[in-house]
Amino acid sequence: MRYLILIFALGISLIASELHFEHDFNTALQKAKNQNKEVMMMYSAPWCPECNYMKEVVFKNKEVVAYIQKHFVVLSLDVQKDTLPAGFNFPGIPAFFFLDGNAKEKNKIIGGDKADKFLKSLKALK
């Protein structure tokens, strides 16, 4: 029984330490509205090393994950596969758009960065 509880607790903590990515614009907006959060919309592509670094390293950093989970619903869109919503200009990927309640761009961060610097940029938006 003890082992079961331990495994269950471990499972919960692993899930909590991972970011969940939405892939549909409207679903993400609705979810953000329900949870009183903003949408952080990420444009990326699998062939982009900087994007992969963000997903595989930065978005696994505990502090970054905790901050994002607290403030944002993350929408991840592939620039080659997904239909991108109109009106969001980006010079390159990865690009992170922060949307207000009307689905308009409130802020953006272009390019990836190390976990500590990215977290600093996120906090500066608030």
Add this chain to the structure above:
Amino acid sequence: MKKTLLSMMLCINLLSAFNAEDLKQLKEDDECPMCDLSYADLRGIDLSMSNLRDANLSHANLTDILAHKADFSHTDLSDAIFERSNLKGAKFVNAIVKHVNFFEAKLWKGDFSNAVIDRCNFDESALGSAVFDKNDLTNSTFKGAILYKTIFHKNVVGVPK
């Protein structure tokens, strides 16, 4: 007195050694192979996809430039400054990269194959998926640099830990 004046004039001439026509060509055509742009002040310029092969960019100030996929192959970059510049996918193949400042530069997928690298500052730069082949990195610094999936071929000396 004459000697002093002559020395001063020589210094001024040396400090502005770049060819004005070459600079004009670079700004108009986004390319300038074999150009002399030594000591040029190119801060903040957009050089994306530019062809600067075989050019002389020694002592040039390239701080905060945008140079996605620019080609600096065989270029002399001695003492150049690339602080905070965006150099994703730029090619430095066979370039002379001596005492170059790449502090906080974005060098994702940059190609340094066969480049002569010496005393460079790569601190806080992003070198993810960049390629180093036949280089000596012993005298260069990489403090705080992103080395995620950076490719260091076996022949590279002084690979940062």
